[in-house]
Amino acid sequence: MVFTDIVFYTLAAILLFAGLRVITTRNPVYAALFLVLAFFTAAGIWLLLEAEFLGIALVLVYVGAVMVLFLFVVMMLDINVDKLREGFWEYLPMAGFIGLLMVVEMAMVLGGKYFSPTHAVSKPLGYSNTAELGRVLYTEYLLPFELASVVLLVAIVAAIVLTLRDRQDNKSMNPADQVKVRKQDRVRIVSMPAEVELPVEPPAVTDTPAEGKQ
Amino acid sequence: MMAFLAQFFGEYWPSVQTVTWTLIKIVAIVLPLMIAVAYLTLAERKVIGYMQVRIGPNRVGYWGLLQPLADGLKLLFKEIILPTASNKGLFFLGPVLAIAPAFAAWAVVPFDATMVLADIDAGLLYILAMTSVAVYGVIIAGWASNSKYAFLGSLRSAAQIVSYEIAMGFTLVGVLMCANSLNLGKIVLGQAGGFWHWYFIPLFPLFVVYFISAVAETNRAPFDVAEGESEIVAGFHVEYSGMAFAVFFLAEYANMILVSMLAALMFLGGWLSPVPFIPDSFLWLLAKVAFLLFMFLWFRATFPRYRYDQIMRLGWKIFIPITLVWIVFVGAMMQTSLGYLFH
Numbered sequence: 001m002v003f004t005d006i007v008f009y010t011l012a013a014i015l016l017f018a019g020l021r022v023i024t025t026r027n028p029v030y031a032a033l034f035l036v037l038a039f040f041t042a043a044g045i046w047l048l049l050e051a052e053f054l055g056i057a058l059v060l061v062y063v064g065a066v067m068v069l070f071l072f073v074v075m076m077l078d079i080n081v082d083k084l085r086e087g088f089w090e091y092l093p094m095a096g097f098i099g100l101l102m103v104v105e106m107a108m109v110l111g112g113k114y115f116s117p118t119h120a121v122s123k124p125l126g127y128s129n130t131a132e133l134g135r136v137l138y139t140e141y142l143l144p145f146e147l148a149s150v151v152l153l154v155a156i157v158a159a160i161v162l163t164l165r166d167r168q169d170n171k172s173m174n175p176a177d178q179v180k181v182r183k184q185d186r187v188r189i190v191s192m193p194a195e196v197e198l199p200v201e202p203p204a205v206t207d208t209p210a211e212g213k214q
Numbered sequence: 215m216m217a218f219l220a221q222f223f224g225e226y227w228p229s230v231q232t233v234t235w236t237l238i239k240i241v242a243i244v245l246p247l248m249i250a251v252a253y254l255t256l257a258e259r260k261v262i263g264y265m266q267v268r269i270g271p272n273r274v275g276y277w278g279l280l281q282p283l284a285d286g287l288k289l290l291f292k293e294i295i296l297p298t299a300s301n302k303g304l305f306f307l308g309p310v311l312a313i314a315p316a317f318a319a320w321a322v323v324p325f326d327a328t329m330v331l332a333d334i335d336a337g338l339l340y341i342l343a344m345t346s347v348a349v350y351g352v353i354i355a356g357w358a359s360n361s362k363y364a365f366l367g368s369l370r371s372a373a374q375i376v377s378y379e380i381a382m383g384f385t386l387v388g389v390l391m392c393a394n395s396l397n398l399g400k401i402v403l404g405q406a407g408g409f410w411h412w413y414f415i416p417l418f419p420l421f422v423v424y425f426i427s428a429v430a431e432t433n434r435a436p437f438d439v440a441e442g443e444s445e446i447v448a449g450f451h452v453e454y455s456g457m458a459f460a461v462f463f464l465a466e467y468a469n470m471i472l473v474s475m476l477a478a479l480m481f482l483g484g485w486l487s488p489v490p491f492i493p494d495s496f497l498w499l500l501a502k503v504a505f506l507l508f509m510f511l512w513f514r515a516t517f518p519r520y521r522y523d524q525i526m527r528l529g530w531k532i533f534i535p536i537t538l539v540w541i542v543f544v545g546a547m548m549q550t551s552l553g554y555l556f557h
Contacts, residue, residue: 003232029304033304033354052335056339056343057339059343059347063343064343064346064347064349064379065346065376068346068350068353068372068375071350071353071357071372072372075357076369129335130335131335173523175523176531179524
C-alpha cells in the first residue's frame with residue numbers, strides 16, 4: 001500500500017459517510033452541509049486521479065456557487081421534517097427499484113473492460129490535463145460545446161422570465177436613476193444679495209471716554 | 215539519526231520525508247502570514263488614524279508596535295460565549311471554515327521564480343475555488359448563531375460574494391488569455407521585461423474591476439454591509455467573542471493580503487522589477503502588496519458605505535458587462551497586427 005492508497009481510502013470513507021448522512025440526517029441544513037463535504041471529498045479523489053481541472057471545477061461550481069445558494073434557500077425555509085417523511089413507505093418500492101437499476105448500471109460500467117486498471121495510461125511528466133481539455137473542447141468538440149452553452153443560456157433566461165414578477169405596489173427605488181441624478185436636478189442655487197448690516201449711527205460725542213479705550 | 219529514521223519507516227521513508235518537508239514549508243508560509251496579519255491590523259489603525267488627524271495606538275511598545283500582541287493576548291484570555299439557542303457544533307465550525315480556505319489558497323502562491331509550495335498548472339482556478347469556499351464560514355456562523363442580525367449579515371455576505379465572484383472570474387479570464395497559462399508563476403514570467411509589459415496596461419479595466427471586486431469579496435469597506443454596524447450591529451459575527459471572533463478577523467485580513475498578492479502577481483508583474491536594469495526580487499512583490507493593502511485602508515478611511523441594492527447593481531450591471539466587453543476586445547485585438555501588445 002502506497003501513500004496515495006491511504007489517501008484514497010480515507011477520502012472514500014469520508015465520501016461514503018457524507019453521502020449517507022445527506023439522506024439520513026433530520027436537519028436539512030446538515031444535509032446540505034454534508035452534501036458540500038461529499039462534493040469536496042469527491043473533488044479530492046479526482047485530484048488523486050490527476051483530473052485536476054475537473055476536481056477544481058467541481059469545488060468552484062458546486063461547492064462555491066450552487067451549494068451556497070442551496071444553503072441560502074434551505075436556511076430561510078421552515079421545513080417540517082415529519083411532513084417530508086410522510087410518504088416514505090409509499091415511495092420506497094419505486095425508489096428502491098430505481099436505486100437498484102443505478103447500482104446495476106454502475107456495475108456494468110465499472111466491470112467492463114474499458115475501466116480495468118490495465119487501461120490506465122501513464123502520462124509524461126509535464127502533461128497538463130487542463131490545457132489538453134481546453135484544446136479538445138475548443139477544436140474537436142467546439143460545436144457541441146457551444147450548443148451546450150446556448151442551451152444553458154436559454155435555461156437561464158427562461159428561469160428569470162418565469163420567476164420575474166413586476167410588482168406594482170413595490171416602492172423600491174431604481175439605483176440606476178439615482179446614480180444618474182446630477183446636481184442640477186436636485187439643488188437650486190439661488191443668488192441672493194447679501195444682507196449688508198448698515199453701520200449703526202455712532203451716538204453723539206460726549207465727554208465720557210469710549211469704553212474700548214479703558 | 216536520519217539512518218535510524220529511514221530504517222524505522224522502511225519503505226514509507228520517501229513519503230514520510232515528503233510529508234515532513236511539505237509541513238515545514240507550510241509553516242514557513244503560514245507563520246510570516248500570521249505576523250503580517252497582526253501588523254496589518256496595526257497598520258490599519260495607524261493609517262486611518264493619520265488620515266483622520268489622530269495618532270492611532272501608541273501606548274503598547276514603542277510607536278504602538280506591540281499593540282497587535284496585546285490585542286491577541288486579550289482576545290485569547292476572553293471567554294467564548296456560546297448563545298443558549300445556538301447550534302453548538304456549527305457555531306464553532308464557522309470560524310474554522312472561514313480561516314481554513316484563507317490559508318489553503320496560499321499553497322499555490324509563488325513568492326519567487328522558484329519559491330512556491332505547489333507549482334500546479336491550474337493554480338489560478340484553485341485560488342478561485344478556495345476563495346469561493348470561504349463564504350461558508352460566514353454563512354454557517356450567521357445561521358448557527360440563531361440571531362436575526364447575524365443571519366441577515368450572513369445572507370448579505372453570501373449574495374455579495376457570489377455576485378462579485380463572477381466579475382472576478384471574468385477578469386482572470388482576461389489574464390489567462392494574455393498569459394496563455396493558469397499557472398501563477400508562468401503568468402508572472404509572461405510579464406517580464408519592464409513595467410510596460412505588465413498586464414495592468416492592456417487589461418486596465420479588468421485590473422480596476424478585479425481590485426474593486428476583491429474589496430467586495432473580502433467584505434471590506436465600502437462593501438462591508440455584511441457587518442454594517444449602523445444597520446445590523448456587527449453582522450455575522452455579532453454573537454462571537456474572544457478567540458472565535460479573532461479568528462474571523464484573522465481570516466478577513468489573510469484574505470486581504472491574498473487578494474492583494476494575486477493582484478500584484480497577475481497585473482503588476484509579481485516579483486519582477488519595474489525596469490530591467492534593477493534585479494528582480496521578492497522585495498518588489500512585498501512592495502507591490504504593501505501598496506495594494508494601503509489602498510484597502512485608504513478606501514476604508516475615505517469612502518462611505520454602499521447601500522445594498524447599489525452593491526448588487528455595481529456587480530451585476532456594471533462590472534460583469536465591462537469584463538465581458540473587454541475580454542471580447544482583447545480576443546479581437548490579439549488577432550490583429552497589434553496582438554503583441556496583449557501578450
